[in-house]
Amino acid sequence: MLAEQLARVKEMKAGQDWLDYGVIKPIIIGVVGGDGIGPIISQHAHHILAFLLDDEVKSGKVQFNVIEGLTIENRAKVMKAIPDDVLAELKASHVILKGPTTTPKKGDPWPNIESANVAMRKELDLFANVRPVKVPEQGIDWMFFRENTEGAYALGSNGINVTDDLAIDFTVTTAQGAERIIRLAFDYAKKTGINKLTIVTKANVVKTTDGRFLDVAREVAKDYPEVEWDDWYIDIMTAKLVDPKRRTQFRVMALPNLYGDILTDEAAEFQGGVGTAGSANIGKRYGMFEAIHGSAPRMVKEGRLEYADPSSLIRAASMMLNHLGFTDRGKKLEMALDICGNFEQKLVVTGRPTGAKGSELCDYIMETIQDPNLEKRWQDYQPKTKAA
Numbered sequence: 415m416l417a418e419q420l421a422r423v424k425e426m427k428a429g430q431d432w433l434d435y436g437v438i439k440p441i442i443i444g445v446v447g448g449d450g451i452g453p454i455i456s457q458h459a460h461h462i463l464a465f466l467l468d469d470e471v472k473s474g475k476v477q478f479n480v481i482e483g484l485t486i487e488n489r490a491k492v493m494k495a496i497p498d499d500v501l502a503e504l505k506a507s508h509v510i511l512k513g514p515t516t517t518p519k520k521g522d523p524w525p526n527i528e529s530a531n532v533a534m535r536k537e538l539d540l541f542a543n544v545r546p547v548k549v550p551e552q553g554i555d556w557m558f559f560r561e562n563t564e565g566a567y568a569l570g571s572n573g574i575n576v577t578d579d580l581a582i583d584f585t586v587t588t589a590q591g592a593e594r595i596i597r598l599a600f601d602y603a604k605k606t607g608i609n610k611l612t613i614v615t616k617a618n619v620v621k622t623t624d625g626r627f628l629d630v631a632r633e634v635a636k637d638y639p640e641v642e643w644d645d646w647y648i649d650i651m652t653a654k655l656v657d658p659k660r661r662t663q664f665r666v667m668a669l670p671n672l673y674g675d676i677l678t679d680e681a682a683e684f685q686g687g688v689g690t691a692g693s694a695n696i697g698k699r700y701g702m703f704e705a706i707h708g709s710a711p712r713m714v715k716e717g718r719l720e721y722a723d724p725s726s727l728i729r730a731a732s733m734m735l736n737h738l739g740f741t742d743r744g745k746k747l748e749m750a751l752d753i754c755g756n757f758e759q760k761l762v763v764t765g766r767p768t769g770a771k772g773s774e775l776c777d778y779i780m781e782t783i784q785d786p787n788l789e790k791r792w793q794d795y796q797p798k799t800k801a802a
């Protein structure tokens with residue numbers, strides 16, 4: 415275990431440059447369906463992406479590659495979080511649109527293999543989990559930078575049952591791992607002019623690893639004198655997200671893996687639930703874009719597949735467009751999602767036959783994207799800033 419983590423440190427130290435999508439041709443977008451509601455919602459998101467990138471596909475700049483086989487049945491058969499042939503295809507892509515995958519837990523009919531998400535984040539070194547949450551009418555505008563390859567997740571499947579009575583898990587912070595996520599968050603705060611950043615840890619108790627995360631933040635902050643930063647403990651931070659007076663003051667957050675997992679679910683709830691929030695998993699070589707919710711096996715069991723909400727994955731698709739530099743299309747898709755999902759809501763997906771089908775929402779979004787008045791329609795819903 416230690417050797418593996420030290421090898422990671424060595425690799426991170428060696429560094430690697432960010433890919434320049436401007437010069438890559440074709441950019442290969444892998445599309446992975448996953449389990450449960452995954453295949454159907456990823457079809458919807460793929461459909462919208464293909465429409466928006468039609469010119470690029472025709473010119474050979476972009477190529478889609480649908481990757482089969484990342485299913486719990488297959489993974490259980492080969493006893494791997496990601497089967498080798500699937501991993502090879504993932505690695506042949508530049509970016510990946512990924513439907514949710516089943517994560518087996520104790521007591522499930524599946525063997526206790528590692529989560530495909532967690533494995534993919536580690537395999538492709540997707541160190542930054544970037545999750546925006548916005549509720550303009552409440553003044554909420556948050557951007558979370560969740561560390562994605564370390565913390566309690568690094569060795570999450572390597573805990574030890576020392577005796578029948580003693581179980582031990584491990585958590586990992588490396589100086590390099592902390593630095594790259596914290597730097598990305600500071601860069602973002604600076605580049606956007608937000609110039610405000612909050613580091614979240616439990617460094618008062620988890621002194622060594624969280625303590626290190628905070629120490630690294632202190633060092634990195636010196637390179638960003640224009641960014642005002644503070645640090646909060648995860649418990650009070652979780653509470654303060656519910657405080658309407660305080661929560662609007664948070665803007666950019668950087669935090670270790672597990673705290674980021676929990677806090678972003680809470681945050682997404684203000685915006686309409688995890689079904690509405692997208693998630694970008696970014697590394698220097700690869701990017702993976704996914705919903706922040708799971709595969710919803712209950713919906714499949716109860717025959718509600720076609721009522722599954724594709725919004726979260728479509729939101730992730732807009733983040734992919736921005737990441738690849740197709741920011742005009744990314745912005746359009748974001749505006750259409752805001753209009754259809756938050757403002758106008760001509761139809762609402764509830765996950766049940768009482769609401770609209772995912773395909774109907776998808777059509778509604780497609781129509782909205784093509785509206786020449788899209789931007790004006792979106793602007794009309796923005797809270798008016800009070801005149802001074």
Ligand code: IPM
Binds near residue numbers: 529531
């Ligand atoms: C998420 C999910 C995953 C995580 C699960 C499915 C392993 O909750 O993307 O937030 O814990 O990271």
Ligand code: MG
Binds near residue numbers: 676679
């Ligand atoms: Mg989560």
